[in-house]
Amino acid sequence: MQLKLTLVAVAAAFVAAGTASAQDVQVVKIASVAPMSGGQAHYGKDNANGVVLAIEDLNKQNIVIGGKKIKWEAVLEDDAADPKQGTAVAQKLCDMKVNGVVAPLNSGVAIPSSKVYHECGIPMVTGAATNPDITKPGYAEIFRIIANDSSLGSGLAKYAHDTLKLKTVAVIDDRTAYGQGLADIFAKTAESLGMKVVDRQFTNDKATDFMAILTAIKGKKPDGIFYGGMDPQAGPMLRQMDQLGMSNVKFFGGDGICTLKLAELSANAKSLANVACAEGGASLQKMPGGLEWKKRYDERFPGEFQVYSPYKYDATMLLADAMKRADSVDPKVFVPKLIESNYKGVTSTIQFEPNHEIKNPSITISVYKDGKKTPLD
The missing domain is CATH 3.40.50.2300 (Response regulator)
Structure with a gap:
């Protein structure tokens, strides 16, 4: 027991x-x-x-x-x-x-x-x-x-001016807090460096047709275009730049377009070769x-x-x-x-x-x- x-x-x-x-x-x-x-x-x-x-x-x-x-x-x-x-x-x-x-x-x-x-x-x-x-x-x-947009926008503007020696740029943004804020910083820095912002256009973060915006910009003959927004819009934009004969125009954007998927979304447009994009932080390497x-x-x-x-x-x-x-x-x-x-x-x-x-x-x-x-x- x-x-x-x-x-x-x-x-x-x-x-x-x-x-x-x-x-x-x-x-x-x-x-x-x-x-x-x-x-x-x-x-x-x-x-x-x-x-x-x-x-x-x-x-x-x-x-x-x-x-x-x-x-x-x-x-x-x-x-x-x-x-x-x-x-x-x-x-x-x-x-x-x-x-x-x-x-x-x-x-x-x-x-x-x-x-x-x-x-x-x-x-x-x-x-x-x-x-x-x-x-x-x-x-x-x-x-x-x-890094915040102050670093990204100013860094891209300096790259466009100092390395690519661009004189004129057009700026597009998607009217979001991210896209507009980044575009504003790029434009302000570009002008402070002596580049001329020849046009400022707007779209939204759901759009896919940019022919009217790009046609208006084409008439101003900019050396480059900055887009403040995300890759679902940047991809079609690059395709449509090809259709308008703008494949030689440099294209800039922040981390929102700086993705592996951009190539797919642009259907590997010729304009993709002219893209420069900036991300906060170091590269993976x-x-x-x-x-x-x-x-x-x-x-x-x-x-x-x-x-x-x-x-x-x-x-x-x-x-x-x-x-x-x-x-x-x-x-x-x-x-x-x-x-x-x-x-x-x-x-x-x-x-x-x-x-x-x-x-x-x-x-x-x-x-x-x-x-x-x-x-x-």
Whole structure:
């Protein structure tokens, strides 16, 4: 009888231990918000993949924070590149009490969404949205780990003037916060360098027919055209430039057009050979862990890489690093640690200026050689 009681006691102890162990696991949710539907879905999928890959890597590390083993989960949400849907998703994530958000792709979504995240105290780290207005309110929870439009627009204008020796340019933008903001900076810098902006045209981020705009610009005979917008519009624009006999006109754009998919969207138009585009950050070849990371990404998500996934990966890891340093997954506790970051990521060593912009931002200008995106040295 004594032995039987002892065995029962031991079994009960094991059950209790198992229960305690289960209670010592804490779920931490990090959300990706990006356009998973519509014309920009290829960007959104790439963004989400970066977060998913980071979450998978974190779960392999058996991280303990605040005395509890952490189970990391990715929450993937679709903002459809629409500000209204983006803010609705932001409120949903606030209500879910996620621990952090890696978002968004589009500045027009990021600007209103950032206010929602600020009001509910959830950190938002973007490695894609580049309009300077995102960080201007000074929200404690909002950070950017990529160069903003001031660097991209001015860098392209300097390249057009200093390297290509252009004298005249036309400027088109899609009227989004991203496209218009970037185009304004390019135009302002171009004029300050002595280039003449001979025409300024507008479209929208759903358009596919640019013949009227391009015909008007053709009459002004610019050396180059700058487009502030995304690749679903830039691709058809390049095709239509060919149709109008404008294949010799240089074509510039920011990170929104600087994708592998641009060649496909333009049907490898002749004009593709005259494209120069700028991205925030170093090329994969020059990122500290870029090529090794890209190999792992391609094995996990073959054929899906676009632009921003390395930054989304680093943004996720940055949030986890702040939690570890704070020994807490509570945003109220770990958000103050973000400004103190010195995180050695795939893209760079991430440190922040007081305004929550990344320190020492770099840009990479790429061209398309034989239809393939190729970074310049």
